[in-house]
Amino acid sequence: MMVNMNAQMQALASSVRSLRLQRGLSTVELSRRAGVARATLAQIEASGGNPTLETLYALANALDAPLADLIATPRGAGAPRVVRSEEGPHVVGDAVEAWLLETVTSARASLEIYDVRLHGTTAQVSAAHPRGTQEHLHLHSGRVRVGPTAEAVELSAGDYISFDAGQEHVYQRLSGSDVRGTLLITRPGP
The missing domain is CATH 2.60.120.10 (Jelly Rolls)
Known part of the structure; x- marks a missing residue:
């Protein structure tokens, strides 16, 4: 199965940014709470880098959100879900x-x-x-x-x-x- 890493990184960037703004946090404050370098956070919010699981958990904990809220590709209301032929359980x-x-x-x-x-x-x-x-x-x-x-x-x-x-x-x-x-x-x- 092909995975579109660019789309995943864009979803991660959007989720982190959205959750940060919902919580009223600046990048500096989120960086401090998560123990993540500001440059790393900036790179993540710019859809760059390849954050480790530990980094993602640190951000999730600092945002008081489940890890899935950061990494899931949002479907939104009415968004299509595609299952290719002969894929799935x-x-x-x-x-x-x-x-x-x-x-x-x-x-x-x-x-x-x-x-x-x-x-x-x-x-x-x-x-x-x-x-x-x-x-x-x-x-x-x-x-x-x-x-x-x-x-x-x-x-x-x-x-x-x-x-x-x-x-x-x-x-x-x-x-x-x-x-x-x-x-x-x-x-x-x-």
Whole structure:
């Protein structure tokens, strides 16, 4: 995976400067509180240098902020999150291969979004999930048999299914072509 160090340094510079100003600190005062040379702080705020972890922790402590507040690339409201094809946490089953794209949790529910692919003709039989769990599949390519084991249906590219996953269910590739879709799993909150 390629990492854009320039973008990371710009995010660090922006975060340090923003937190310093929010706290009403001058560069001299932050430098003193953190025990970091003023030249080092100036270099960091100018998106330069390569600060050590110790330097970053010293700044975070002096700013009374978690380290993550300094180093995370802010997404902001509505900022895009990009997960490239075949990146992210990856799981493989008997017939299903999936990459986790995103998780969203609230007090009312949780949502997992996966990029899924089906291989071979073996059926992927899944045991019942906790009560209230729903699975939603939008099929992008190929043909599959999917749903509660006793009520599985055939889907073709473009089709969608939603079903109660609180019972045994199945995913099975029916076509020789690539089978790919987007799977959403929803669960009620605690």
